Amino acid sequence: MRASSPLRGFSIPLIAISCLAGCGTIPSYPLRTSWPQKDVVVASISLSRKLDVEEYRRIATAEALKFFSAPSPSNHPVYEVSCDFFVKEKAGDTPGRVARVKVSTLLPGCEDLGKLKLSLRSNTYIYY
Amino acid sequence: MSSRITASLRPVAALGRLAAVISICMTFCGCGLAYKNSLSRDGFIVYTNDGPEFLQRTCVRIERIYTCLSEVFEIPRPFPWTTRIFLDGRADGLLDYSYNPDLLGYYVPFLQMIRIDSRAAASNLVSDLDQVLLHEIVHHFLVSELPGISGKCWLNEGLAGNLEVGIIDDKRAEFPLLNPVLLKIARRELAGNKEESQLRDLLRSDWKSFHDEKTREKNYALSWAIVYHLLEAELPAELPLKARINRIHAMDEETITALESRWRNNILKLDVVEKLGELARESAPGKRLTALWAIQELGRSRGFNVRRSLAILTKLFDDEASELREASYVAFLELLSNNPQMPFLDPEKTGKALTRLQSVIADREAKPRLRALLVGNIDHHRTLKKDWIPLLIETLEDSRPMVRAAAAGALSKMAAKPTIVSPLFWTNASIEERSVEVGEWKRWLAARGSH
Numbered sequence: 136m137r138a139s140s141p142l143r144g145f146s147i148p149l150i151a152i153s154c155l156a157g158c159g160t161i162p163s164y165p166l167r168t169s170w171p172q173k174d175v176v177v178a179s180i181s182l183s184r185k186l187d188v189e190e191y192r193r194i195a196t197a198e199a200l201k202f203f204s205a206p207s208p209s210n211h212p213v214y215e216v217s218c219d220f221f222v223k224e225k226a227g228d229t230p231g232r233v234a235r236v237k238v239s240t241l242l243p244g245c246e247d248l249g250k251l252k253l254s255l256r257s258n259t260y261i262y263y
Numbered sequence: 264m265s266s267r268i269t270a271s272l273r274p275v276a277a278l279g280r281l282a283a284v285i286s287i288c289m290t291f292c293g294c295g296l297a298y299k300n301s302l303s304r305d306g307f308i309v310y311t312n313d314g315p316e317f318l319q320r321t322c323v324r325i326e327r328i329y330t331c332l333s334e335v336f337e338i339p340r341p342f343p344w345t346t347r348i349f350l351d352g353r354a355d356g357l358l359d360y361s362y363n364p365d366l367l368g369y370y371v372p373f374l375q376m377i378r379i380d381s382r383a384a385a386s387n388l389v390s391d392l393d394q395v396l397l398h399e400i401v402h403h404f405l406v407s408e409l410p411g412i413s414g415k416c417w418l419n420e421g422l423a424g425n426l427e428v429g430i431i432d433d434k435r436a437e438f439p440l441l442n443p444v445l446l447k448i449a450r451r452e453l454a455g456n457k458e459e460s461q462l463r464d465l466l467r468s469d470w471k472s473f474h475d476e477k478t479r480e481k482n483y484a485l486s487w488a489i490v491y492h493l494l495e496a497e498l499p500a501e502l503p504l505k506a507r508i509n510r511i512h513a514m515d516e517e518t519i520t521a522l523e524s525r526w527r528n529n530i531l532k533l534d535v536v537e538k539l540g541e542l543a544r545e546s547a548p549g550k551r552l553t554a555l556w557a558i559q560e561l562g563r564s565r566g567f568n569v570r571r572s573l574a575i576l577t578k579l580f581d582d583e584a585s586e587l588r589e590a591s592y593v594a595f596l597e598l599l600s601n602n603p604q605m606p607f608l609d610p611e612k613t614g615k616a617l618t619r620l621q622s623v624i625a626d627r628e629a630k631p632r633l634r635a636l637l638v639g640n641i642d643h644h645r646t647l648k649k650d651w652i653p654l655l656i657e658t659l660e661d662s663r664p665m666v667r668a669a670a671a672g673a674l675s676k677m678a679a680k681p682t683i684v685s686p687l688f689w690t691n692a693s694i695e696e697r698s699v700e701v702g703e704w705k706r707w708l709a710a711r712g713s714h
Contacts, residue, residue: 172681174688232567243685251423261359 174243176202181221185233191220192259195236203240205249212244235260243261253259298349305329306342315357315380321392324431327398331429331436332404335504346375348396352382359386365476367395370402373414378405387592398427409512416473417465420483421490421506430552437552438504440491443535445561448484453527462523466516489519492525492526525638536568540575543591546584555590562594562601569602573609577661579615589633592620596640621654631663638669641677651676655712656672656704664690667697678706 167179178198185192186214207213217237221230241254273386302322306329311318325348333340340687343511359382368379377399384395401423405412412419425440453461453629465485490511530709540552542557558579564572576598578590595616604615623629624637638658641651658670662694666687675684682698 140374170681172675172684174683174685175675189357209681211683212685214683214687241687243687257356259357259359261357262359263361 155240162193170208172215173209174211175217176206176207176213176215177217177219178202179219179221181223181230182233185222185224186220188234188259188261191218191234191236191261192257194218194220195238195257195259196255199238199240199250199255203243203245204248206244213240214243215239231262233262235262299618303338303345303430306333306344307346307348310347311381313318313350313353313355321350321396324393325396325400327431327433327436328400328429331431332400334436335426335438336404336408337505338404338408344375344407346377346400348377348379348399350379350381352380354381354392355387356392357382357385362386368399370399372403372406372606375403383713393431394427396430397431398423400527401426409508412442415466415512416468416470417482417486418490418512420473421486421488424483424487425490425494428556430556432552434591435552437550439553439554439556440494441535441542442487443539443688445487446482446491446530446533446535447478449488450533452481452485453488453531460520460523462520462526463516465489488530489526491520492522492529496525496529497522506538511546536564536571537573543575543579543587544582551586554587558590558594559585562597564598565601569598569605570608572598573605573612577612580616590628592623592633592638593636596620596637600640603647604666621651624654627662631666634658635669638666638673641673653708656701656708659689659701659704674704678707680704 155181165181169177169179171177171188178192180198195216195218202213202216205213215237216239217235220234220236222233223230236257236259238255238257240251241256242251245251246256268435299312300318301308301310302318303309304322304326307325308632309318309325311321318630329342332338333342335606346708355474361381363386364380364383366380368377369382379392379393379395379399384392395495402419405419405422422481424442424445426438428440428442429438465482466673468482473479493511493514494507498510502510539557539561542553543561545554545557546553558576561572561576574593576591576595579594580588582591599613614620620637620641624634626634636654652674655670659667659674660671661667670690671684671689672686674680675682680703682704689697
């Protein structure tokens with residue numbers, strides 16, 4: 136297997152320029168949670184615009200790690216976090232679901248963040 | 264003078280050389296530098312931006328495809344060439360319903376390069392990544408083994424359409440040739456144009472006219488259909504596949520065109536459910552993979568075909584071969600999931616079949632993997648009157664960990680009471696811890712019954 140390509144280095148200045156220009160950054164977002172199962176949480180996240188797949192995954196993984204690091208309201212180790220992303224197309228419209236990222240861990244209750252990160256499995260669904 | 268000119272031109276010449284080196288690299292490496300990961304095996308190199316696990320998994324699948332095609336085309340190993348396969352689009356763990364480009368993949372013979380839009384292939388409803396990979400790799404083998412085939416679009420695409428439905432397991436491959444999706448399109452075209460001759464234009468179409476946006480789908484389907492007819496109905500079945508392919512390649516246009524009416528009749532009378540049923544009942548050892556594939560396809564039936572598929576699948580519940588019997592249980596459940604109206608089409612047969620499945624789930628002697636698979640597949644059946652919940656709660660106490668975990672997963676989707684879903688809990692937790700959860704379920708069930 137070959138290591139990272141040398142051309143990947145080009146992406147670093149691009150990201151820096153994007154960040155400086157203020158594009159590509161995700162503003163803080165409202166998040167509501169519900170617990171359909173004792174160890175499964177659904178986090179509904181409202182966004183002002185659609186994002187790309189990697190951004191949905193990044194947000195979902197960051198949110199999931201917060202949930203996996205603490206027990207559920209019924210005091211069970213969290214097994215799965217489903218992040219549903221909603222976007223309101225026009226003012227007055229009901230927000231529509233644009234994506235869902237399901238993140239689960241093979242090691243619920245694991246306190247070692249490194250091992251927890253390695254145990255994550257995710258599936259991403261992008262809707263029309 | 265001349266030395267000064269040379270000196271001033273030196274940086275330009277150096278830049279030119281650099282540009283030439285870069286363009287050669289880009290051409291021969293197929294832009295491989297732009298990909299994060301690559302893996303090389305006999306006959307191919309795969310490039311992808313997906314992670315190492317996806318690459319490893321896909322490489323194993325591609326290697327199996329190469330091995331089985333080398334047997335079909337009788338090519339000795341190591342392969343005399345190396346194909347570069349580019350998997351674009353970050354497909355691992357992604358289902359993108361909003362992404363539906365026309366092109367799933369293509370093969371460039373000159374560069375021996377295959378490019379697959381893996382995101383599109385993974386999200387496509389009528390094919391999957393394996394099928395698209397197989398289709399494009401077949402093109403590579405055809406172009407390498409049959410000189411001049413690139414000029415015969417109908418044969419190149421027709422053969423790829425026949426072979427793309429190959430079923431490949433760890434040890435061997437079978438090619439049923441039947442392509443249900445292309446058959447449906449071909450039948451629609453032939454039924455809609457009964458008088459018009461189709462073959463001559465198809466056989467003469469060049470690359471541009473064959474791939475025209477308006478007629479491309481029709482051309483792919485009719486090409487599959489004529490090649491399928493030649494392989495299955497015109498050439499002796501006892502001939503190896505490679506020999507039949509060679510014979511078709513050697514046939515002239517007039518000979519094939521003369522078969523138009525026989526071809527039409529054959530394709531128009533080819534009933535997909537009947538044919539799948541026939542393949543599903545194949546008992547020869549060399550046809551076992553085909554039989555399993557046909558059963559799976561029957562489970563995916565829609566519309567008018569559902570009732571007939573149900574009848575075939577429930578008959579297979581009594582098949583002597585346990586492998587076919589078990590596959591038919593799972594396909595039957597898939598048929599129910601995809602067709603919520605089905606139980607009402609044939610209530611007696613459906614009821615009997617469900618009772619049979621319940622008895623398999625409850626049978627502690629049956630294979631744990633099969634029981635877990637059945638339990639995992641009943642979770643969608645909310646339209647059925649059968650109450651699965653008491654059986655599932657009972658199954659939470661099963662001695663087999665994977666069956667308990669599957670039952671918890673099914674209950675989380677079917678019952679209103681929250682539960683612990685984590686398979687780790689149901690496989691590893693102590694019996695005392697599990698008993699607390701099971702006790703809660705039993706009390707919930709009793710309370711539900713008393714209401």
